[in-house]
Amino acid sequence: xxxxxxxxxxxxxxxxxxxxxxxxxxxxxxxxxxxxxxxxxxxxxxxxxxxxxxxxxxxxxxxxxxxxxxxxxxxxxxxxxxxxxxxxxxxxxxxxxxxxxxxxxxxxxxxxxxxxxxxxxxxxxxxxxxxxxxxxxxxxxxxxxxxxxxxxxxxxxxxxxxxxxxxxxxxxxxxxxxxxxxxxxxxxxxxxxxxxxxxxxxxxxxxxxxxxxxxxxxxxxxxxxxxxxxxxxxxxxxxxxxxxxxxxxxxxxxxxxxxxxxxxxxxxxxxxxxxxxxxxxxxxxxxxxxxxx
Numbered sequence: 001x002x003x004x005x006x007x008x009x010x011x012x013x014x015x016x017x018x019x020x021x022x023x024x025x026x027x028x029x030x031x032x033x034x035x036x037x038x039x040x041x042x043x044x045x046x047x048x049x050x051x052x053x054x055x056x057x058x059x060x061x062x063x064x065x066x067x068x069x070x071x072x073x074x075x076x077x078x079x080x081x082x083x084x085x086x087x088x089x090x091x092x093x094x095x096x097x098x099x100x101x102x103x104x105x106x107x108x109x110x111x112x113x114x115x116x117x118x119x120x121x122x123x124x125x126x127x128x129x130x131x132x133x134x135x136x137x138x139x140x141x142x143x144x145x146x147x148x149x150x151x152x153x154x155x156x157x158x159x160x161x162x163x164x165x166x167x168x169x170x171x172x173x174x175x176x177x178x179x180x181x182x183x184x185x186x187x188x189x190x191x192x193x194x195x196x197x198x199x200x201x202x203x204x205x206x207x208x209x210x211x212x213x214x215x216x217x218x219x220x221x222x223x224x225x226x227x228x229x230x231x232x233x234x235x236x237x238x239x240x241x242x243x244x245x246x247x248x249x250x251x252x253x254x255x256x257x258x259x260x261x262x263x264x265x266x267x268x269x270x271x272x273x274x275x276x277x278x279x280x281x282x283x284x285x286x287x288x289x290x291x292x293x
Contacts, residue, residue: 008042013071099135116288169248187263195223195241
């Protein structure tokens with residue numbers, strides 16, 4: 001095999017990423033014939049067919065998928081190197097953009113992120129929220145460095161993505177301090193017939209929670225279904241009902257929302273995962289998050 005031409009590899013990678021010759025040509029400002037010829041030269045040099053036609057679509061061959069995965073790492077690292085070299089040492093900072101799934105409690109997210117910011121580098125932190133599937137698209141497009149989610153997608157094992165389990169915590173129940181005298185029985189009997197502030201249907205541990213209620217013969221009244229974890233706690237603080245949250249953040253929840261933990265469902269757990277591109281580990285914040293126990 002001839003020495004790999006990185007310019008040809010870049011053309012191949014960009015075409016695979018965009019999904020068509022036309023889209024890649026618009027970005028590269030090349031004629032379609034020129035781009036096609038450059039990719040054909042790369043295929044000749046590596047002695048493998050990297051693309052094939054399926055109708056009007058251009059798709060990667062099995063070898064093309066493997067080459068693309070390596071190219072992703074190469075050009076991701078190249079992009080970070082270019083940023084480093086283009087920034088003066090005095091003004092140099094590392095951007096760390098993290099996506100947070102809406103079902104992840106904001107207090108929990110910050111408790112995980114904050115220690116990782118303790119580096120010798122200047123860090124510019126950006127946090128974005130969207131559902132996990134939307135965040136995955138942004139991660140693949142390099143618009144994010146990592147994702148915090150309590151839902152583990154199947155595709156995290158493909159396309160150069162990695163999943164790191166950060167923690168597993170039991171779920172605790174909280175009630176407004178101003179309403180504690182209304183609870184006449186010990187936990188969990190005190191929950192029977194009570195108003196429950198529930199998370200939306202997409203919350204991963206919600207089905208486990210409902211099973212736990214059933215197993216403990218607890219009938220509840222779902223007073224509200226709320227996707228926003230912060231808003232849910234505000235309603236709990238005002239006495240609209242009891243709610244659940246990860247036991248890992250019990251102290252923070254009680255202090256911030258003036259509530260008390262009234263019990264814990266040890267059989268119900270919430271897992272938190274960090275999704276990232278393997279090539280992005282060069283980022284100091286991401287490296288800290290992966291290494292934290």
